[in-house]
Every structure is written in structure tokens, then in C-alpha cells.
Amino acid sequence: MKYLSEFRDAELVAALARRLRATARHPWVLMEVCGGQTHAIVKHALDDLLPPGVELVHGPGCPVCVTPPELIDAAVAIALRDDVVLCSYGDMLRVPGRQGSLQQAAGCGAEVRMVFSPLDALELARQRPDRLVVFFAVGFETTAPASALAAREARRRKLANFRLLVAHYRVPPALEEILRSPDNRVQGFLAPGHVCTVAGFADYHRIARDYRVPIAITGFEPVDILAGVLHCVARLERGEPGVDNPYRRIAREEGNRTARRLVQEVFAVVDQRWRGMGLLPGSGLALKPDYSDLDAAPLAEAPPAAENEPCRAGEVLRGALPPTACPHFGTLCRPEHPLGAPMVSSEGACAAYFHYR
Numbered sequence: 001m002k003y004l005s006e007f008r009d010a011e012l013v014a015a016l017a018r019r020l021r022a023t024a025r026h027p028w029v030l031m032e033v034c035g036g037q038t039h040a041i042v043k044h045a046l047d048d049l050l051p052p053g054v055e056l057v058h059g060p061g062c063p064v065c066v067t068p069p070e071l072i073d074a075a076v077a078i079a080l081r082d083d084v085v086l087c088s089y090g091d092m093l094r095v096p097g098r099q100g101s102l103q104q105a106a107g108c109g110a111e112v113r114m115v116f117s118p119l120d121a122l123e124l125a126r127q128r129p130d131r132l133v134v135f136f137a138v139g140f141e142t143t144a145p146a147s148a149l150a151a152r153e154a155r156r157r158k159l160a161n162f163r164l165l166v167a168h169y170r171v172p173p174a175l176e177e178i179l180r181s182p183d184n185r186v187q188g189f190l191a192p193g194h195v196c197t198v199a200g201f202a203d204y205h206r207i208a209r210d211y212r213v214p215i216a217i218t219g220f221e222p223v224d225i226l227a228g229v230l231h232c233v234a235r236l237e238r239g240e241p242g243v244d245n246p247y248r249r250i251a252r253e254e255g256n257r258t259a260r261r262l263v264q265e266v267f268a269v270v271d272q273r274w275r276g277m278g279l280l281p282g283s284g285l286a287l288k289p290d291y292s293d294l295d296a297a298p299l300a301e302a303p304p305a306a307e308n309e310p311c312r313a314g315e316v317l318r319g320a321l322p323p324t325a326c327p328h329f330g331t332l333c334r335p336e337h338p339l340g341a342p343m344v345s346s347e348g349a350c351a352a353y354f355h356y357r
Contacts (some may be wrong), residue, residue, distance in 0.1 A: 001016045003211060003324055007273065008352050009221075009222065009223060009273065010158040010177045012223045013049070013222050013223055013226060016223065016227060016230055017050075017226065017338070018051065020049075020054070020229060020230050021228055021232060023049075023050040023230065024053065024054050024233050024237070025235070025237060025350045026053065027053030028053070028055070028188065028232070028233055028236050029053075029055045029057060029185045029186055029187050029304070030055070030056055030057070030187065030188045030189065030190060030229060030233075031056070031057050031178070031186045031188075031190070032056055032057075032058065032059060032061075032189075032196070032218070032225070032228075033059040033060070033175065033189055033190060033191055033192050034061035034220075034339060035043070035058075035061050035062035035065065035190075035195075035348060035349060035352075036058070036077060036220050037061070037190060037192070037220055037355075038058045038061075038349050039351075039352045040049050040221070040222065041056060041225060042221050042352040043356045044078065044222050046225055047251055050229065054233060056184070056190075057186065057319035057322075058271075058316065058319055058321055058322075058323070058349040059174075059175075059189075059197060059317070059318075060080020060174045060178075060274065060318065061171065062106055062317075062341070062342065062348050062349070063138050063140050063167070063169055063217070064089075064091045064095055064341050064344065065170075065313060065317060065335070065340075065349075066169060066174075066275050066276070066277070066317060066341075067092075067167045067275060067340040067341065068273045068274065069097045069098050070097070070098075070273070071097075071165070071167050071273075071338070072096070072101070073098055073300075074104075074165065074297065075092075075134075075136045075165055076098075076099050076101070076102060076104075076105045077099070077132055077299075078296060078300045079102055079105045079106075079134075080109075080110050081132075081299065083129065083131060083132050084103075084110075084111070084132050084133075084136045084299075085111045085112075085124060085128060085131045085132070085133045085134070086102065086110065086136060087112075087114075087115045087118075087124065087134070087135045088102065088136035088137075088138065089115070089121065089138060089139075091234075091344060092138050093106075093112060093114060093305075093340075095344050096338060096339070096341075096344075102136075106204050106338045111269065112140070117146055118137060118146050118149070118150035118164075118257065119137045119146070119149070119150055120164070121133055121134075121151070122135075122150045122153055122154060122159065125154070125159050125161050125339060126157070128161070129161055129222045130300075131161065131191075132162075132163060133163070134163045134164070135165070136165045136167065137165065137166050137168060138168070139167075139168055139169070140168070140169050140170070140171055141171065141198050141263070142198050144198075144263050144267065144285055145198065145259035145260075147166070147168065148192055148262045148263050148265065149262060150162075150164070151291050152262070152265070152349070154294060155294075163285065163294055163296035163299070164295065164296055165247050165295075165296040165297060166267075166285060166287060166295070166297075167188030168267065168284060168285040169272060170199075170269065170285070171192060171195050171272065171282065172203035172281050173280045173281060173282050173283035175189060175207055175276065176179070176207060176211070177277055178318055179281050181238075181318065184338065185320075186319055187211075187213060187236060188213050188214040188215065188233075188236055189213065189214075189215045190216055190218040190225065190232065190234035191204055191215050191216065191217050191218060191243075193217055193218050193219040193224070193250060193251050194220075197255065197256065198250040198259050198260070198304055199260065200227075200252065200253055201215075201217055201245070201251070201255070202253070202255045204243050205243050208242050208243050208347075211241075212241040213246070214231065214235035214236055214240070214241055214242060215232070215244075216229075216231040216232050216243075216244045216269045217243070217245040217247045217251050218246065218247055219246075219250065222245060228247075231244040231246055232244075235311030236301040237327055238268055254269060265288075266291055267285040267286060268274060268285070268286055268287075268288045269282050269284070270282075270284045271283065271286060274317075275313055275314060275340075276313050276314020276316075276317045276318065276342065277317065277318065283305050286346070311333070311339040312340075313327050313340040313341060315347075316342050316349055316350065317349075322353075323342065323350040323352075323354075324353055326350070329354070331356060332353060334354065335351060335354060337348065344350060
């Protein structure tokens with residue numbers, strides 16, 4: 001569909017909106033899981049096309065946003081070491097921890113580099129044998145294969161000066177945590193299509209069955225998002241939980257087998273803390289014992305787990321608080337002076353509302 005003309009896309013969007021109005025007979029609350037979907041919804045005002053009573057709320061699908069403050073503090077502490085070059089993705093450099101951000105650490109003399117891939121950090125380690133190069137590996141199942149490849153390549157090339165500070169997260173446990181919450185309003189999910197493209201969506205079948213919710217594997221174009229909403233609403237109206245894949249041009253049930261094997265070789269599934277959601281069982285990845293010598297975490301003292309205040313990111317990430325309902329939105333919290341990650345990240349819900357609304 002991405003190759004269709006703009007006019008044809010507009011026709012498809014209008015047709016999907018008409019079908020939604022004809023299908024929805026009751027009010028329903030759906031969550032778009034991915035921050036990229038949130039930005040598309042807000043940018044294109046897709047929520048204005050929904051039938052009355054059908055509501056979209058924003059979920060935890062921004063890995064920069066869910067990384068807890070103590071991990072950011074650990075990255076800052078490591079970056080401030082004289083022998084370290086710390087590398088990460090661009091959004092991660094501006095996210096505040098309790099000891100400031102990596103960008104602020106760079107202002108204090110730390111050598112902090114923005115990279116586009118962990119393989120860029122690996123190459124830097126080859127070029128700078130006098131420095132310990134640490135890659136702050138952040139992301140969901142989509143970026144974990146690249147981190148795993150970097151770990152395997154560091155081992156193969158015998159690069160003793162390369163480390164990973166791992167902050168990789170698995171999406172399905174977060175959806176279960178939302179559904180278990182006593183104040184949950186979510187009745188169906190637009191699942192992140194890019195995550196499913198890598199990891200597959202076997203776990204989503206189990207969630208749909210156990211919690212009796214519809215889940216649609218959803219892309220990022222307006223047509224994709226409205227198609228996902230239509231699939232979920234149609235199932236809710238029929239009282240029929242299950243998983244649909246309107247993103248089948250990209251996503252497959254089994255995901256990317258090569259990428260999954262690589263992740264399984266390097267990483268183990270572990271319990272992980274999420275910003276605003278606490279410790280979620282089986283929601284993270286950590287280096288396996290065979291790769292533990294590449295773990296950068298021991299380079300920093302483990303800070304106590306706590307959340308930033310007065311940022312209310314946790315409520316935003318759980319879909320319990322619209323960004324504009326936060327009392328600090330657009331006043332104390334702005335992109336140039338964010339209180340928390342959702343106002344920083346290119347996938348953050350608060351940033352989407354600030355830029356487009």
C-alpha cells in the first residue's frame with residue numbers, strides 16, 4: 001500500500017472510515033502499542049475519523065520512554081569514566097535520569113557519541129583500542145538482533161574493549177501487565193508491526209485467548225492504522241477475541257527466523273524494570289553467561305530503583321493519562337526542557353502531542 005498514490009490512499013482511508021462507522025455499534029477503547037503509530041495518528045488526525053465512542057489510547061511502545069531512570073544513571077556514570085567512549089541512539093542522549101542526561105554528561109567532558117547502529121560502535125572500538133567503547137543498547141525486539149550481532153562480532157574479532165549496556169525489552173509482557181491492571185480500560189490492541197516482523201506473534205495469540213481481547217498486527221501508515229482499528233472493532237462487536245494480521249505484506253507469524261536465532265544465541269529472557277510499570281516478569285533481555293564478559297553494567301554502581309518526579313510518564317505509558325491532561329505538559333515539560341522521556345523521544349506520546357497538537 002505504501003506504493004499507492006496519495007489520491008488512492010485518501011480513497012482507502014475514507015472507505016475504511018465509512019466501514020468503521022457502519023461496524024461500530026458500541027463504545028470501545030483500543031490501545032495503539034507503538035509510539036510510531038501514535039505519531040501517525042496525531043499527525044494525520046486519524047482519531048477524528050473514528051466513530052463516536054471508539055477511542056484510541058497510547059501505549060508503552062517507545063523503548064526510550066520505558067527505560068527506567070536507574071539505567072540512564074548507570075549510562076551517565078559509565079560515560080563519565082576517563083577511559084570510556086559511550087555510544088547510543090540519538091534519542092537516548094537527551095533522556096533525563098536522576099543524574100542528568102548523556103547529553104549533559106558530554107557537556108561535562110564525557111565522550112558521548114550518537115550512532116545509527118551498534119556496529120558503528122563496534123567499528124569505533126576497533127579504531128580506538130586505547131578506549132573502552134560501551135554501546136547503550138536500547139530497544140524492543142526490533143533492535144535486539146543488531147545488538148546480538150555486535151556482541152557476536154566482538155567475540156569473533158577478539159575486541160576486548162567493547163561492551164554492551166543492555167536495555168532491551170519484550171512487548172507482550174507489558175500488554176499483559178496493562179490488561180491485569182485494576183484500572184485498565186483497554187479492550188483491544190493495535191500491535192506493533194515492526195516488532196512482529198522480527199519476533200513473530202505467537203505470544204499475541206496466547207494473550208488474545210487468555211484475556212479475551214482482539215489484537216491486530218498493525219503498520220504505520222494511515223491505511224494500516226485504520227485497518228487495524230476496523231479488525232479490532234469488528235471482533236469486539238462479534239464478541240470474538242483473536243489475532244488478525246492486516247500487516248501481512250511485512251509481518252509473518254514466525255517472524256524473522258535468522259534474527260530470532262541470533263537473539264536466542266546471545267540473550268536470555270529476564271525480568272526487567274519498565275519506567276512507570278515496575279518489574280515485569282520475562283519482559284527483558286540480558287547477555288547470556290557465555291557473553292557476560294561483554295556486559296558493561298558492572299562498570300557502574302547499581303543505583304536504587306526509583307522514578308523521576310514530577311514526570312507522570314508511567315500513567316501515559318499505561319494509557320491511563322492523555323499527554324495533554326498532565327499538568328506539566330507544555331509548561332514545565334517541553335522538548336527543550338523535558339521532565340521525562342515521552343517528551344524527548346521521536347516515538348514519545350507527549351512529543352507527538354506537542355509537535356502536532
